[in-house]
Amino acid sequence: MQKSIKRESKNKRNKRGQVTIFVIIAIIIVAITALYFTLRKPAVKPVPTELEAIYSYVQSCVDDSLSTGLALIGLSGGYIIPPAESLITDYAIISYWFYNSSDISPSIVDMEEQLNLYIETSTLLCVNFSKFPSYEITEGNITAESKIESEKVSLEVEWPLTIKKGEKTTLLETPYKTEQKIRIGMIHDFSKGVIDRLILEPDQIPLSYLVASFNVNGMNVTTVPYDDSIIYITTDIIEEHALEGIPYTFMFAAS
Numbered sequence: 446m447q448k449s450i451k452r453e454s455k456n457k458r459n460k461r462g463q464v465t466i467f468v469i470i471a472i473i474i475v476a477i478t479a480l481y482f483t484l485r486k487p488a489v490k491p492v493p494t495e496l497e498a499i500y501s502y503v504q505s506c507v508d509d510s511l512s513t514g515l516a517l518i519g520l521s522g523g524y525i526i527p528p529a530e531s532l533i534t535d536y537a538i539i540s541y542w543f544y545n546s547s548d549i550s551p552s553i554v555d556m557e558e559q560l561n562l563y564i565e566t567s568t569l570l571c572v573n574f575s576k577f578p579s580y581e582i583t584e585g586n587i588t589a590e591s592k593i594e595s596e597k598v599s600l601e602v603e604w605p606l607t608i609k610k611g612e613k614t615t616l617l618e619t620p621y622k623t624e625q626k627i628r629i630g631m632i633h634d635f636s637k638g639v640i641d642r643l644i645l646e647p648d649q650i651p652l653s654y655l656v657a658s659f660n661v662n663g664m665n666v667t668t669v670p671y672d673d674s675i676i677y678i679t680t681d682i683i684e685e686h687a688l689e690g691i692p693y694t695f696m697f698a699a700s
Contacts, residue, residue, distance in 0.1 A: 492619050496608060499577055500617065506571035507602050507621040510564040511591075512689055515598060515627055518560060522697035523551040523633070525563040532674050532698040539676060542636065543643045543699035550640055550697070553633060557591050560598075564589040568602065583607040585618075595631045596686070599624040628662075628686050632679050632695045635664060639677060643699055650675065674700040 492500045514525065521527050522540035530541045530549055542550035551559075565587050574582045585605035592599045605618040635658050642651040655666040663683045669676040681693045 490619055492617065493615060495610075496615060496617055499574075499580070499582070499606070499608065500619065500621075502576070503568070503572060503604065503606075504621050504623070506568050507564070507600070508623050509571060510567035511560075511598070511600050511623055511625060513567065514560050514563040515625060515629065515688060515693075517563065518556060518629070519693060519695040522695070523556045523559070525559045532671065532676070532700075534671060534676075537696070539696050539698045541674075541700055542697040543640050543647075545700075546644070546647055548637075548640045548644060550637060553593050553630065556629070556633070557593055560591045560593075561589040564591065564600065564602065568604070579610060581609040583609075593630050593633070595634070596628050597624055597626045598629060625688060626686050627688055627693050628681055628683075629693070629695065631662060632664065632681065632693075635662065636677065636679065636695070636697060640699075671698075674698050 517525055520537050520539070521531075522542060524540050527538040527540050528549075530544050532539045532541060540551070542548065568589070569587060574580070583606070585607070587602065587604040589600065589602045600623050602621040603618070604621065605616060608615050608617055638654060639651060642649075642654055650668055655668075658664045658666060658679075663681065665680045665682050667678045667680070669678060676696055676698050679695045681687070687693060
């Protein structure tokens with residue numbers, strides 16, 4: 446009997462030891478994997494002192510492009526280039542999110558793609574390297590990657606520039622980063638909630654839902670009849686989420 450108990454106790458200790466070994470191995474694997482991806486990611490090269498003026502100049506164009514792009518997306522209902530299903534008014538072309546009893550609203554990814562394309566084009570048009578006559582600047586391909594989150598929009602632009610002055614040539618490839626604390630992700634989610642209610646009751650403006658958004662999120666929503674449609678205008682009245690000091694406005698149409 447005592448031998449049996451001793452064998453069981455020994456087996457339990459062996460099992461605990463095996464479990465401990467497996468845990469240690471798992472921790473080591475995770476640590477090695479994390480180290481691998483950390484070392485694999487290339488380090489960002491600092492901007493050479495003599496090129497800081499050029500870098501700052503491009504950065505200002507990127508900043509302006511993001512601000513203008515966000516304003517345009519708000520006025521057009523998530524698009525830079527409005528789709529065919531849009532309401533043409535005297536002041537703006539506003540995309541339909543609810544049309545023929547269907548939800549045709551853009552996704553967050555759709556909005557990011559529109560924003561990326563605009564920022565790439567706008568930055569190229571903004572920059573005028575003739576302001577730096579001492580340098581010979583050759584442009585690489587520009588790539589913008591925006592990320593729309595609930596309470597902010599972040600942006601990273603990669604645009605390598607080969608810069609030559611005299612006999613010295615430098616590759617400037619430090620990415621340009623910026624962000625705006627615009628709650629466009631939250632507005633998108635809220636607007637989708639409006640569409641969900643319109644699908645259930647197409648002829649009813651969901652007033653209680655609109656009021657609740659103001660009380661909870663600080664979003665003021667105005668509905669404006671236009672021909673046979675309704676324009677939903679959402680204004681973020683929270684000061685810290687303003688765009689260039691102006692309350693951010695987002696509009697879409699329903700028919």
